[in-house]
Amino acid sequence: LAVRHRLPGFAQRFEPLARRISAVLFVLVMAGAIYAERANITTYFAQAGAITLTLNIAMMAIAFYGAAWLGLLRPQRIAIALECGLQNGTLAIAVAATLFQDTLYAIPAAIYSLMMFGTALAFVFLVTRGRPAAV
Incomplete structure (x- = not known):
């Protein structure tokens, strides 16, 4: 922001x-x-996949319908839902691995x-029905 301003x-x-x-x-x-966890990746998906998928879909739905409840227009609702669904996974992985000194804690963030x-792709297809959205 500072570079953009100056x-x-x-x-x-x-x-x-x-x-x-x-x-x-x-x-x-x-x-x-x-690659580091290639031997365990299917186990990790089995352990954390359902809950992370549920969290992702729930947050996108709450964001979309919450924005509708606030009276925002459809393009704004779509943008807010995508912002809530597309979180910074790389940052979450780095924080979890650094803070806890164990990559095991980064697994839910990696799966997410x-x-x-x-x-996000499924949501965009759903709300646009495969047509480009007017923004």
Whole structure:
């Protein structure tokens, strides 16, 4: 925010590169976590998959219908639901692994991170019925 405020031209030019860098870092973190736990990944999904999926869908539904209850327009409701569903999984993994000094605590965050993109895509398809949304 400070860079955008003080150097708006630079911030605008750097934004596409920053997005690519963050996407690559996310993929690397997720790939590393999956590789490190490759022998246990199916067990982890069995243990944490249902609850993380339930949490993700519940939060998106609460956000969507809560925004509707507040009288927000459909595009705003969709954006808020996506913001609630697409959380910063990489940060959650890093905090859990660092704070507790054990990757075991990062498992729910990692499972959530893997699932959140699928639920977001399903949500977008559901609310747009496969048509581009007017924003």
